Amino acid sequence: MAEKQQRIRVKGIEIVTFKKNEGDYISLTDIARYKDIDRSDYVVQNWMRTRSTIEFLGLWEKLNNPNFNSIEFDGIKNESGINSFVLTPKNWITKTKAIGIVSTRSHSAT
DSSP states (O other): OOOEEEEEEETTEEEEEEEETTEEEEOHHHHHTTTOTTOHHHHHHHHHHSHHHHHHHHHHHHHHOTTOOHHHHHHHHHHTTSTTOOOOHHHHHHHHTOSSOOOOOOSSOO
16 A cells, blocks of 8 residues: 655654554654764664663564564564664564564655
């Protein structure tokens, strides 16, 4: 289903919101630009490395996604927070069959 995009401006940063498959989404990459406009992808990756983020995402998926791969989630959760742990949104989606995060090309101009 086609995405319906809207743009909002928050603290001087343009952030894309969109609908996809009846769900409402907001661009994490655009939000991360507030922290580091040139390296927002690293900001998102660092956010996804923390145990609290993984626990939050996993809980959301367990409540909203009947196809969520809880076994793969447990492995990710056990590794989260250690120095060598790396997780991208795309890897999260692929490994756990997550639906709460969508990985697309950036909507905003860089």
